[in-house]
Amino acid sequence: MTKKAYAEINEMQTKIEMQNVVKTFGRKNVLKGINLSVNAKESLALIGTSGCGKSITLKCLLGLITADDGSIKVDGKEICGADRKTMEGLRRSFGMTFQFGALFDSLPIWENVTFRLRKQQKMSRNDARDLAVETITQLGLSPQVIDQYPAELSGGMQKRVALARAIADKPEILLFDEPTSGLDPITGGVIDRLIIDAVKRLGATAMTISHDMASVRRIADKVAMIHNGVIIWSGKVTEMDDTGIPEVNQFVHGLSEGPLTLAAKEEAWRG
Numbered sequence: 001m002t003k004k005a006y007a008e009i010n011e012m013q014t015k016i017e018m019q020n021v022v023k024t025f026g027r028k029n030v031l032k033g034i035n036l037s038v039n040a041k042e043s044l045a046l047i048g049t050s051g052c053g054k055s056i057t058l059k060c061l062l063g064l065i066t067a068d069d070g071s072i073k074v075d076g077k078e079i080c081g082a083d084r085k086t087m088e089g090l091r092r093s094f095g096m097t098f099q100f101g102a103l104f105d106s107l108p109i110w111e112n113v114t115f116r117l118r119k120q121q122k123m124s125r126n127d128a129r130d131l132a133v134e135t136i137t138q139l140g141l142s143p144q145v146i147d148q149y150p151a152e153l154s155g156g157m158q159k160r161v162a163l164a165r166a167i168a169d170k171p172e173i174l175l176f177d178e179p180t181s182g183l184d185p186i187t188g189g190v191i192d193r194l195i196i197d198a199v200k201r202l203g204a205t206a207m208t209i210s211h212d213m214a215s216v217r218r219i220a221d222k223v224a225m226i227h228n229g230v231i232i233w234s235g236k237v238t239e240m241d242d243t244g245i246p247e248v249n250q251f252v253h254g255l256s257e258g259p260l261t262l263a264a265k266e267e268a269w270r271g
Contacts (some may be wrong), residue, residue: 014076015040015173015205016061021070023056030056032229033070038222043199043206045220045237047213047251049260052226054209058175061207062094063087074173092120095171095204097162097179103150109136110146113164120169135164138201139194156187160194167198174199176208180215192218213252225251227260 014037021034030053038044046054059065061072063079072079074090082090103112110132117123117131133143139160150158159179166174179195180188192215199206210216216223217237224234225248233240233248240252250258 013040014038015042015074016207017071017073018057018061019071021057021060021072022068023053023060023065024068029229031060031067034226034229034231036224036231036234038205038207040205041203042221043196043208043219044222044224045208045210045216046224046226047210047216048226049251050211053229054226055177057226058096058177058207058209062091062096062175092169093172094175095166095169095173096175096177097159097166098177103158103161103165105150108147108149109153109161112150112161113146113168115165117169131168132164135168136161139164139198140190155182156191159183159187159191163191163194163198167202170202172202172204174202174204174206176206176210178209178211180210180212185214188212188215189218195219213254 016036016038018034018036021031022029023031034053034057036057046057048054056065060067061074061079063082067080070080074093077086077090079087079090104115107115110129111118113132113135114123114128118128123131129146132146136145137143141157141160141164145153145157145161150161153161163179174195176195180191183191195206195208196219198204206219208216208219220237222234223237223240224231226232227247233243233245235243240248243249246259249255250260
C-alpha cells in the first residue's frame with residue numbers, strides 16, 4: 001500500500017462517534033438520542049435553533065457534562081463512564097474556543113494563550129512568551145500584543161487570541177462555539193479563514209456550533225442539524241440547500257415562516 005493510499009484510509013477513520021446520547025435536566029429532555037460521527041480531519045458544523053442542545057452535545061463530548069445514556073467514543077475510546085484519569089488524558093487532545101472568548105481578564109495575552117500548557121507541564125516564562133508570539137503571529141497579530149490584556153483588544157482580536165489558546169498545544173480535535181458571533185461580516189470571514197488554516201495546518205478534526213450559515217458554508221465539510229433532541233439530517237455542506245426536510249430548509253435559508261417558528265409559537269401558547 002502506498003503512503004498516499006494509507007493516508008486516505010486513515011483520514012476516513014472515525015474520530016468521534018456518538019450513539020443514542022441522552023441528557024435530561026429535571027423534566028427537560030434536551031438530548032433524546034444523538035447519533036453522530038465525524039471522520040478524522042473532517043470539519044463538521046452543528047446547526048439548530050437556540051436551546052436545541054448543540055452546546056450540551058459538545059459538553060457531553062468533552063465530559064464537562066455526563067450523558068445519562070448512550071455511547072461517546074474518541075478514537076474508539078469510550079468517554080461515558082470513564083474515570084477521571086482517562087478523561088484528563090482524552091481532554092488533552094481537544095482545543096476549544098467559547099462563544100464569548102472566555103479569556104482571563106486579569107492575565108496578559110501570553111498567559112492566556114499558554115494557560116493550559118503551563119498548567120500541564122513545566123514551562124519557563126521565556127518559553128511561554130516565545131510560544132505565544134509564535135502562535136498569535138500565525139493568526140495575524142503583532143508580537144507586541146502578548147503584553148496587553150483582553151480588555152485592550154477589539155472583539156476580532158479577542159477571537160484570534162481565543163483561537164491561539166485553542167491551538168497552542170496542537171490538539172487533534174478543535175471545537176468552536178459560535179466563533180463568528182458578534183463580529184461584522186468582514187471580520188467574521190477573516191476568522192473563518194484563520195480557522196480553516198489552523199485546522200489544515202494541525203491536521204485536526206473540527207466541530208463547530210454556528211447560526212451563521214455563510215460561515216458554515218466556508219468552514220464545513222459536513223453539516224448536522226439538531227431538532228427536538230435528535231439529529232434530523234446530516235450530510236455534505238453542498239447538500240444542505242436541498243434536503244427535502246422542511247425544518248432544515250427553513251433554518252438554512254433563514255425563512256420567517258415554517259415548522260420551526262410554528263413549533264415555537266405553539267410552545268409559547270402552551271407556556
